[in-house]
Amino acid sequence: MSSTLHTAGRVADDPWSSWLNHRRDGGDPAIRARVADETAAFAGKLLNLAPATPAAMLDIGSGAGLVAWAALARWPHLTVTLTDISAPLLAQAETEAQARRVSHQCRFLHSGAEGLPGAEAAAYDLVTSRSAIAYAADKTAAFRAAFRVLRPGGALCIAEPLFHEEALAARALRNLTETSADPLLPLLHKWKAAQFPDTEATAQANPLTNYTERDMLGFARQAGFGELHLELHIDERPAPKRDWAAFCATAPHPLAPPLTEILATRFTPAERARFETALRPSIEGGKFMTTSRMLYLRGRKPLTARLGVA
Numbered sequence: 001m002s003s004t005l006h007t008a009g010r011v012a013d014d015p016w017s018s019w020l021n022h023r024r025d026g027g028d029p030a031i032r033a034r035v036a037d038e039t040a041a042f043a044g045k046l047l048n049l050a051p052a053t054p055a056a057m058l059d060i061g062s063g064a065g066l067v068a069w070a071a072l073a074r075w076p077h078l079t080v081t082l083t084d085i086s087a088p089l090l091a092q093a094e095t096e097a098q099a100r101r102v103s104h105q106c107r108f109l110h111s112g113a114e115g116l117p118g119a120e121a122a123a124y125d126l127v128t129s130r131s132a133i134a135y136a137a138d139k140t141a142a143f144r145a146a147f148r149v150l151r152p153g154g155a156l157c158i159a160e161p162l163f164h165e166e167a168l169a170a171r172a173l174r175n176l177t178e179t180s181a182d183p184l185l186p187l188l189h190k191w192k193a194a195q196f197p198d199t200e201a202t203a204q205a206n207p208l209t210n211y212t213e214r215d216m217l218g219f220a221r222q223a224g225f226g227e228l229h230l231e232l233h234i235d236e237r238p239a240p241k242r243d244w245a246a247f248c249a250t251a252p253h254p255l256a257p258p259l260t261e262i263l264a265t266r267f268t269p270a271e272r273a274r275f276e277t278a279l280r281p282s283i284e285g286g287k288f289m290t291t292s293r294m295l296y297l298r299g300r301k302p303l304t305a306r307l308g309v310a
């Protein structure tokens with residue numbers, strides 16, 4: 001593709017790029033490799049939902065290009081529009097496209113999910129999003145925008161994380177601190193409440209925790225999508241052994257502070273020591289479980305406008 005709306009070059013990090021590039025794995029090479037495997041699997045499952053060989057695809061919240069590169073490997077004649085609100089990630093993806101020699105098939109658009117300004121109407125036969133619509137404050141608008149840019153018959157395929165149970169867990173810890181004398185509970189609560197809302201009101205007000213997989217299905221239906229298909233994948237597995245410092249440097253999502261920052265700003269020195277004594281052996285010994293909750297959703301823009309639908 002000849003036109004790019006973004007120019008590659010060094011752009012200062014923002015919370016999105018610093019999380020994708022550093023805070024997601026805390027600089028631990030083993031965790032980085034594990035994340036790379038996991039996210040490649042997410043992208044593969046997402047693309048498996050696409051109904052036919054697409055010619056033109058738009059990826060919402062493309063980040064450093066995970067889904068775009070996987071799609072280009074699968075469909076070598078594809079053209080891809082990568083859209084994101086993060087200028088540094090778009091610049092990074094543009095540099096990566098050059099390295100992969102696929103620049104001529106890519107366009108980079110600095111554009112938010114809610115509206116996709118700059119993207120032409122009815123121009124794409126596949127719209128994808130992986131862990132990006134989750135952050136959109138107005139998800140109804142995001143689904144409407146995806147519908148607008150798809151050609152009739154085109155498909156929307158998304159894979160989005162579900163975090164409402166993390167908010168429930170933070171709320172449970174908050175309640176437990178009021179009824180239990182266990183001195184560790186207030187510290188666990190401080191940690192979790194810094195990363196996820198811990199009251200019903202704040203969870204409802206937070207775009208990351210105020211939806212379920214069924215809400216996403218409803219947003220797609222309201223936007224006009226048909227032939228809806230939803231899968232909920234919950235995977236529980238043992239956490240790998242982690243180096244304590246690297247563990248503290250990680251955050252569970254781009255808008256959450258890492259544990260290092262939480263310990264420095266919200267804990268007293270005595271609390272920090274108690275917290276580390278209690279948790280470090282389990283972290284370094286790989287004694288925790290991790291749970292990933294992802295929804296996979298496919299919908300199709302009808303070939304003709306439906307008549308008489310209530």
Ligand SMILES: C[S@@+](CC[C@H](N)C(=O)[O-])C[C@H]1O[C@@H](n2cnc3c(N)ncnc32)[C@H](O)[C@@H]1O
Nearest residue numbers: 016061062063066085086112113130132135136
């Ligand atoms: C967790 S990262 C995922 C990136 C990429 N899709 C991937 O799978 O690696 C979230 C991405 O969504 C982007 N993002 C956040 N809010 C957005 C919005 N309202 N519209 C478009 N992109 C958004 C961020 O800049 C970031 O690139």
